[in-house]
Each structure stands twice: as C-alpha cells, then as structure tokens.
Amino acid sequence: MTHEVRVLTPVGMLGAGFPPETLTRGLELGADVIAVDGGSTDSGPYYLGSGIAKTAAAAVTRDMRLLLRAAATARIPLIIGSCGTSGTDSGVDWVAGITREILAEEGLNLRVATIYSEQQATGLKEHLGQGRIHPLPPAAELDPATLESCRHIVAMMGHEPIVAALEGGADVILAGRATDTAVAAAFPLLKGMPAGPTWHAAKIVECGGQCTTNPRAGGVLATIDATGFTIEPLHPDNACTPTSVAAHMLYETVNPFSMREPAGTIVVTDATYHALDDRRVRVEGSRFDLAEQYTVKLEGARITGYETMSFTAIRDPHILSQIDTWAALLRRMIGEWVTDTLGLTSDEYAFDIRLYGHNAVLDAIEPATGPPREVGVMLLVNAADQQTATAVAKVANPLMLHLPTPDMNYLPSLAFATSPAETERGAAYEFVLNHVVDVDSPTAPFRINLPEDTDA
Structure with missing residues (x-):
C-alpha cells in the first residue's frame, strides 16, 4: 500500500x-x-x-x-x-x-x-432538451442558438x-x-x-x-x-x-x-x-x-465581430487638465463623423475609448486625484467585418491626432504610437458559456x- x-x-x-x-x-x-x-x-x-x-x-x-x-x-x-x-x-x-x-x-x-x-453543439442540445445543462451565476438559461454560435466548446x-x-x-x-x-x-x-x-x-x-x-x-x-x-x-x-x-x-x-x-x-x-x-x-x-x-463545466467562445485598434498619446498639460471633457468630446465627434462620412448607425459598429494613465483599468472607481502626467488613448472599434472596423478607425484618425478641448483656439498635435495608426486585430471573441452539464x-x-x- x-x-x-x-x-x-x-x-x-x-x-x-x-x-x-x-x-x-x-x-x-x-x-x-x-x-x-x-x-x-x-x-x-x-x-x-x-x-x-x-x-x-x-x-x-x-x-x-x-x-x-x-x-x-x-x-x-x-x-x-x-x-x-x-x-x-x-x-x-x-x-x-x-x-x-x-x-x-x-x-x-x-x-x-x-x-x-471538445464538445459538439448537436450533442449538447440533446442534453439541454433533457434539462441536464444548468447556468452558473450570473449566466442565464442556455439557448440552443448560443451553442450553435460557438466556434469551439470544451468540457472541463x-x-x-x-x-x-x-x-x-x-x-x-x-x-x-x-x-x-x-x-x-x-x-x-x-x-x-x-x-x-x-x-x-x-x-x-x-x-x-x-x-x-x-x-x-x-x-x-x-x-x-x-x-x-x-x-x-x-x-x-x-x-x-x-x-x-x-x-x-x-x-x-x-x-x-x-x-x-x-x-x-x-x-x-x-x-x-x-x-x-x-x-x-x-x-x-x-x-x-x-x-x-x-457535473462538468462547459466553456464556449464565439466571434463578436472584427476589431481595429488605434493608439495615440497625450502630453499636453492643458488637455490633461480636462481629460474627461476631452474624451467625452472625442466620443461624441467620432459618432457624428462616422454617421456623416460612412452613413453607419450605432447598431452597425461599436467603439471603446480607454485612457491609459488615467482610468483605463479602474474606470469610474479610479481613486486618483489631480491631472495625469501623460495619457495613452486606445480606440477599439468593433464591426461585423474588418473593412468597416478599419474605416471607422480611419474616420477617427484626425480627431485622435488634432482634437482640441472646447476652450482651445488652436489644434494640438498628439502622438500616434504606430504608422499606420490603425492595427487590424482580426476576429474578436467572447465567452458565452458559463454552464454545467449533468x-x-x-x-x-x-x-x-x-x-x-x-x-x-
């Protein structure tokens, strides 16, 4: 023994x-x-x-x-x-x-x-129909279409x-x-x-x-x-x-x-x-x-669209003193310019702006006070195809390079991290299964x- x-x-x-x-x-x-x-x-x-x-x-x-x-x-x-x-x-x-x-x-x-x-959606749908698949908090009840949408499903x-x-x-x-x-x-x-x-x-x-x-x-x-x-x-x-x-x-x-x-x-x-x-x-x-x-836990991921990223840096102390106002203006103007230039509605694309050096990690619960010394501005665009995502990022390019605050009477010059400024990231995925199967x-x-x- x-x-x-x-x-x-x-x-x-x-x-x-x-x-x-x-x-x-x-x-x-x-x-x-x-x-x-x-x-x-x-x-x-x-x-x-x-x-x-x-x-x-x-x-x-x-x-x-x-x-x-x-x-x-x-x-x-x-x-x-x-x-x-x-x-x-x-x-x-x-x-x-x-x-x-x-x-x-x-x-x-x-x-x-x-x-x-790896698991196949067909077999899992049978288990689902038999009531053998259950959500883990905070997931909702599973829909068969969610299983079909997954590129890969694994059981743990x-x-x-x-x-x-x-x-x-x-x-x-x-x-x-x-x-x-x-x-x-x-x-x-x-x-x-x-x-x-x-x-x-x-x-x-x-x-x-x-x-x-x-x-x-x-x-x-x-x-x-x-x-x-x-x-x-x-x-x-x-x-x-x-x-x-x-x-x-x-x-x-x-x-x-x-x-x-x-x-x-x-x-x-x-x-x-x-x-x-x-x-x-x-x-x-x-x-x-x-x-x-x-029970065995299931993990599955599906494509949510295609992403393009741009990244610029701000060192201008005037902009940094009112960075939240500047970011709000950037968000509003990107939406307006994309509608006017590309004719896209808000349900045809999505974008996110993250202010690294300010609140990109903790967002609204960031406890820091006072203006940051420098900020990196990441723009992430998601659309149904790569061409559209990149087109939106290109429309945003002049704004990320020269957008002033409302009280500035000149155009600042910000610093893109890469040339070209747009980086195509390809397919973006999301987890959609947080469930167990008996x-x-x-x-x-x-x-x-x-x-x-x-x-x-």
Missing part, C-alpha cells in the same frame, strides 16, 4: 519556463509524478475561439524537453492539462506533435496518451479521464481542458490518497511557485499522506510559509474556504497550516464533500486515446 505520494509541479503553466535545476531537485526529493497545467481562460476568449495557443512553440518545446527527460529518467508519469491554452482538440494535437518530435530526437521510449475534451474534465489513461499504461498524458487541480490530483487519488488532502494540495500547487515567498524561483513539491500534506519549494533559497500557502485558496475562487470540482467540493474551513521549518509547511484538516450529481459517467464526455491506439 502506498503511504505517501509526491507531486512535482515545476511551473504554473507549460511554456512559462522554469529553472532546470529545480526540476532536478524535485526528482532528488523523490517525486512520484510531474503535473503541469498547460492553459487557462485568464487571457480571454480569443484562444478558445480561435483554437490557437497563447504560448510560443519554442517555449513549450523547451519546457517539454526538460519534462520528458525528467519523466524518463525517474520513470514517473508526466501529466499536462488544458493543452494549447484552452484545451481544444487542436491544442492537444499541437502539444502531442511537439512531444513526439522530442521523443524521437531524444530517443525516449515513453507511451503517450491523449484526452480530447475532472481527474477520472486522467486516471483512466494512467491505468491504460500511459507514461505521458496530454489532456484537453481540465480543472487545474485535476491534473495534480489524479495520480495521488489513483494511489489511494485521501480526497481531502489530495484536492487541497492540488489546489495549492496548481500555479507552481505562486504559493511561495518568491514565485519567480521555480515550482514546488507536495507530499500527500493519510492525514494531510507537506509542501516545499524546489529552490533552496525559496520558502513556503503558512501565509503564502493559505493565501493561494484566495486565488481564482469565489469562496476562500471551498471550491467546487466536478465530483464534489474542496472544503478547507477546518484546515490548519503549520511551519515545519523556515521552508516547509504542513497542512491538515482538509476534506472533500462528494456532490449528489457529477453526466452519468465522469469519462463519457471525453475521448481517451491510450498508447496502444496511437503511434507513440
């Missing part, structure tokens, strides 16, 4: 880079599995909608080469979740292609399994498909969209570790070194046993403290004391955090409450290709 399992997480996201020596240190400490998240929704809907990865191929290749070498040397599994940023099928195939190239170049004999999480897997791949003989598992925690929890759960400590530890290690006092120094190792877990950083000059570890339950959670997974809820209300020394923390008292109904089997929504079914 396994008495403890050590989970090595060298980095918070595949392709983000990590010091190679910290990975070596994790193996020296007896790691039983390497688990790395490969993606996120943090960077917005573009990556899901387009099916394109956020990370560079060279960066993913660099990290994967180190990880595959380590897995082969230690003869331990390597698990990657949410491949290609958003976990689309193309993202899994992209990382799988990189993996197979590295294995061939390095002469490594590792068995690769792939798990696909729990640990069970990953466990199935491990049981099927995989050395390397490349999974589509998965909960960050499932990637780290799968192997310990397979080995019989208790659910409470396992899921809590998986939550803490999901972002690598973010639970340490120096997140830039590399990842962490979590040792899970029958009563809790111990977590330590991989860099000798880094440290975990009770505060740094406990604080990670605040990260990307609605409630810092609980977090829902497909199978149930992590509850850390009674968890204790104790410093074993100046680098390691012991956590006990976590539990995992099974849900009555197993499933009878945790593995049913996913397609698992075991090693014997592949060329790996």
Whole structure:
C-alpha cells in the first residue's frame, strides 16, 4: 500500500519556463509524478475561439524537453492539462506533435496518451432538451442558438479521464481542458490518497511557485499522506510559509474556504497550516464533500465581430487638465463623423475609448486625484467585418491626432504610437458559456486515446 505520494509541479503553466535545476531537485526529493497545467481562460476568449495557443512553440518545446527527460529518467508519469491554452482538440494535437518530435530526437521510449475534451453543439442540445445543462451565476438559461454560435466548446474534465489513461499504461498524458487541480490530483487519488488532502494540495500547487515567498524561483513539491500534506519549494533559497500557502485558496475562487470540482467540493474551513521549518509547511484538516450529481463545466467562445485598434498619446498639460471633457468630446465627434462620412448607425459598429494613465483599468472607481502626467488613448472599434472596423478607425484618425478641448483656439498635435495608426486585430471573441452539464459517467464526455491506439 502506498503511504505517501509526491507531486512535482515545476511551473504554473507549460511554456512559462522554469529553472532546470529545480526540476532536478524535485526528482532528488523523490517525486512520484510531474503535473503541469498547460492553459487557462485568464487571457480571454480569443484562444478558445480561435483554437490557437497563447504560448510560443519554442517555449513549450523547451519546457517539454526538460519534462520528458525528467519523466524518463525517474520513470514517473508526466501529466499536462488544458493543452494549447484552452484545451481544444487542436491544442492537444499541437502539444502531442511537439512531444513526439522530442521523443524521437531524444530517443525516449515513453507511451503517450491523449484526452480530447471538445464538445459538439448537436450533442449538447440533446442534453439541454433533457434539462441536464444548468447556468452558473450570473449566466442565464442556455439557448440552443448560443451553442450553435460557438466556434469551439470544451468540457472541463475532472481527474477520472486522467486516471483512466494512467491505468491504460500511459507514461505521458496530454489532456484537453481540465480543472487545474485535476491534473495534480489524479495520480495521488489513483494511489489511494485521501480526497481531502489530495484536492487541497492540488489546489495549492496548481500555479507552481505562486504559493511561495518568491514565485519567480521555480515550482514546488507536495507530499500527500493519510492525514494531510507537506509542501516545499524546489529552490533552496525559496520558502513556503503558512501565509503564502493559505493565501493561494484566495486565488481564482469565489469562496476562500471551498471550491467546487466536478465530483464534489474542496472544503478547507477546518484546515490548519503549520511551519515545519523556515521552508516547509504542513497542512491538515482538509476534506472533500462528494456532490449528489457529477457535473462538468462547459466553456464556449464565439466571434463578436472584427476589431481595429488605434493608439495615440497625450502630453499636453492643458488637455490633461480636462481629460474627461476631452474624451467625452472625442466620443461624441467620432459618432457624428462616422454617421456623416460612412452613413453607419450605432447598431452597425461599436467603439471603446480607454485612457491609459488615467482610468483605463479602474474606470469610474479610479481613486486618483489631480491631472495625469501623460495619457495613452486606445480606440477599439468593433464591426461585423474588418473593412468597416478599419474605416471607422480611419474616420477617427484626425480627431485622435488634432482634437482640441472646447476652450482651445488652436489644434494640438498628439502622438500616434504606430504608422499606420490603425492595427487590424482580426476576429474578436467572447465567452458565452458559463454552464454545467449533468453526466452519468465522469469519462463519457471525453475521448481517451491510450498508447496502444496511437503511434507513440
């Protein structure tokens, strides 16, 4: 019987880079599995909608080469979740292609399994008709047309498909969209570790070194046993403290004391955090409450139009002293000029003006007082096609270059950041699914290709 399992997480996201020596240190400490998240929704809907990865191929290749070498040397599994940023099928195939190239170049004999999480609108509409899809706040009830409008839809897997791949003989598992925690929890759960400590530890290690006092120094190792877990950083000059570890339950959670997974809820209300020394923390008292109904979260993105961006900079102190008045005038005049010049109505395009250096981040709740020293003015235009979006931005060009405040008797000259001033950004996307679907089997929504079914 396994008495403890050590989970090595060298980095918070595949392709983000990590010091190679910290990975070596994790193996020296007896790691039983390497688990790395490969993606996120943090960077917005573009990556899901387009099916394109956020990370560079060279960066993913660099990290994967180190990880595959380590897995082969230690003869331990390597698990990657949410491949290609958003976990689309193309993202899994992209990382799988990189993996197979590295294995061939390095002469490594590792068995690769792939798990696909993309969903088809047709099947989901059947679930919707059966009342098996439910909105998460603040989403509304789902309409079938919304499913049809999505370019890509993924289901967020729990640990069970990953466990199935491990049981099927995989050395390397490349999974589509998965909960960050499932990637780290799968192997310990397979080995019989208790659910409470396992899921809590998986939550803490999901972002690598973010639970340490120096997140830039590399990842962490979590040792899970029958009563809790111990977590330590991989860099000798880094440290975990009770505060740094406990604080990670605040990260990307609605409630810092609980977090829902497909199978149930992590509850850390009674968890204790104790410093074993100046680098390691012991956590006990976590539990995992099974849900009555197993649910899988859906994520989907659709095109909202096409965007063109312009960016100009203001250093004129007179304009900056009344920047809000100037911005209001700019908004009004863009609308008037577009109507007069292009004949477009407000429902045929949209634009946004963001004042960087003034209130672009916090908008109306910005607490700063007094005029800013300089402001960057970003114009984002959205229209049904790229040509229209760019035409609107071009109409706005003279205003962004020379617009005076109402009390100025001369035309100022502002500074565009680029030439041409208009940058076509292509298709813009939005998330439209924040729903869960009831499933009878945790593995049913996913397609698992075991090693014997592949060329790996």
